[in-house]
Amino acid sequence: MKLLVTGGCGFIGSNFVRLVLAERPGWTVANLDLLSYAGNPENLADVADDPRYRFVRGDIADAAAVEAAAAGGADAVVNFAAESHVDRSIEGAAPFVRTNIVGTLTLLEHARRSGASRFLQISTDEVYGALELDEPRLFLEDDPLRPNSPYAASKAGADLLVRSFFRTYGLPVLITRCSNNYGPYQFPEKFIPLMILRALEGRNLPIYGDGLYVRDWIHVEDHCRGLLAVLERGTPGEIYNIGGGAERRNIDVARRILAELGLPPDRTERVADRKGHDRRYAVGDGRIRGTLGWAPRTGFEEGLASTIAWYKAHESWWRRITSGEYLVERRTVDPPRP
Numbered sequence: 001m002k003l004l005v006t007g008g009c010g011f012i013g014s015n016f017v018r019l020v021l022a023e024r025p026g027w028t029v030a031n032l033d034l035l036s037y038a039g040n041p042e043n044l045a046d047v048a049d050d051p052r053y054r055f056v057r058g059d060i061a062d063a064a065a066v067e068a069a070a071a072g073g074a075d076a077v078v079n080f081a082a083e084s085h086v087d088r089s090i091e092g093a094a095p096f097v098r099t100n101i102v103g104t105l106t107l108l109e110h111a112r113r114s115g116a117s118r119f120l121q122i123s124t125d126e127v128y129g130a131l132e133l134d135e136p137r138l139f140l141e142d143d144p145l146r147p148n149s150p151y152a153a154s155k156a157g158a159d160l161l162v163r164s165f166f167r168t169y170g171l172p173v174l175i176t177r178c179s180n181n182y183g184p185y186q187f188p189e190k191f192i193p194l195m196i197l198r199a200l201e202g203r204n205l206p207i208y209g210d211g212l213y214v215r216d217w218i219h220v221e222d223h224c225r226g227l228l229a230v231l232e233r234g235t236p237g238e239i240y241n242i243g244g245g246a247e248r249r250n251i252d253v254a255r256r257i258l259a260e261l262g263l264p265p266d267r268t269e270r271v272a273d274r275k276g277h278d279r280r281y282a283v284g285d286g287r288i289r290g291t292l293g294w295a296p297r298t299g300f301e302e303g304l305a306s307t308i309a310w311y312k313a314h315e316s317w318w319r320r321i322t323s324g325e326y327l328v329e330r331r332t333v334d335p336p337r338p
Contacts, residue, residue: 001027004074006060006107007081009033011186012122014043016080016224021047023228028052032069033081034059038187040326042317060103066110076118076231077111079104085189086126086149090275093150100154101161108165108173119173120231121162125216125241126152127177130278133214138284141177141239148276163237172236176227179243179283183220183303184310188321191215191250192304195257196311197318199267205258209273211251214280218244219303222296229292240292241283246300256301260308 003020007013008031017029033039035057047053058065060081081103083089083096104121111119128139129146145160147153165171182192195205226242234240248256255265288294298306311318320326 002073002075003027003029003078004032004070004076005029005078005080006032006069006103007039007079009035009039009041009043009055010080011038011043011183011190012181012220012223013080014185015183015220016078016227017044017053018047019221019224019228021050021052028054030054030056030069030072030074032056032058032060032065036083037327038084040185040187040321042320042326043185061098061106063106063110066106070110070114074114074116076120077107077116078120078122078227078231079107080122082122082155084124084151086151087189087274089149089151089154093154096151096154097157100151101157104158105161108161108171112165112169112171117172118231118236119162119165119171120227121159121173121175122227123159123175123177124152124155125177125179125243125281125283126278127156127159128281128283131280131282133212133280135280138243138282139177139241140284141241141287148278166237174230174234174236175239176230177239177241177283178223178226179216179218179281181220181223182217183307184314185317186220188318192217192253192257192307193311193318195254196308197322199257199261199263200312200315204267204269205254206271207251207254207268208271208277211249211254211268211270213250213277214247214282215250216243216282217246217248217253217300217303218242218296219298219307222298225297226288226294229294230288233292235291238287240288241285242288242294243283243285244296244300245285247280247282248300253304256304257308260305
């Protein structure tokens with residue numbers, strides 16, 4: 001299979017590209033990535049010379065860039081490219097609308113014209129809104145979309161566009177909605193790597209509000225294996241939730257990280273809460289488990305320990321990001337962003 005992967009230099013995308021190249025030797029991957037602040041080509045340095053892998057720098061909202069990346073044909077499009085940080089969307093929503101909605105539309109139009117056999121849209125559980133802490137239910141695929149942040153709203157809009165291309169044009173689309181990921185190569189602004197790096201630097205761990213917000217955590221490799229199962233065997237037009245079955249309060253995750261590093265549990269500090277902060281996310285993933293035989297392999301405590309070990313062993317990688325060095329070097333060759 002020839003894949004066009006977008007956003008493949010990001011956290012989840014790079015882990016997916018690496019998994020495909022390792023476990024599908026007959027496949028090729030063209031990776032279209034704009035290299036915005038969270039896209040880092042170093043994430044795929046170990047496969048850069050693989051003849052089955054090709055990197056193309058460009059914007060998914062630019063039809064010409066999409067065509068260039070798909071030169072030679074693409075059997076399937078896998079769309080990871082997204083602006084994804086909630087706090088940044090609160091500060092300014094326009095980039096989220098451009099990339100997450102306009103960019104997805106551009107990819108859908110390309111897939112329709114080229115006759116792609118699969119279009120896999122990587123979405124998020126945040127499109128469903130929020131659950132209460134004491135609510136005895138999980139989000140299911142047929143639940144209404146009730147996004148509460150500009151980021152989540154932009155992803156919900158993209159999902160609806162994807163669905164419309166299935167109903168209107170018969171494009172064989174698939175949508176996945178996953179819970180919170182963690183693991184190697186995650187950008188340091190996200191919760192778990194932020195906590196790990198603060199601890200490694202001897203600083204207090206910042207906790208929003210009362211720290212009782214709950215997220216369901218999944219190791220990125222488990223997520224990527226779920227994506228591969230959906231891509232290969234999923235039913236066109238279907239939505240698949242992918243969960244980790246590991247709901248944890250933010251404060252408990254932070255304290256677990258401190259414990260893994262041999263630090264006292266009082267090394268946390270409360271900070272002003274996020275606007276419109278959703279209390280709890282958790283998805284029911286019975287559909288992908290029952291129909292595709294997927295299940296996560298990595299328990300949360302095991303996965304968290306291995307993630308901490310990875311960040312400890314890759315200090316040069318995250319130091320270049322937190323210092324801004326990786327962006328300074330990139331500006332000398334970056335084209336202006338539309």
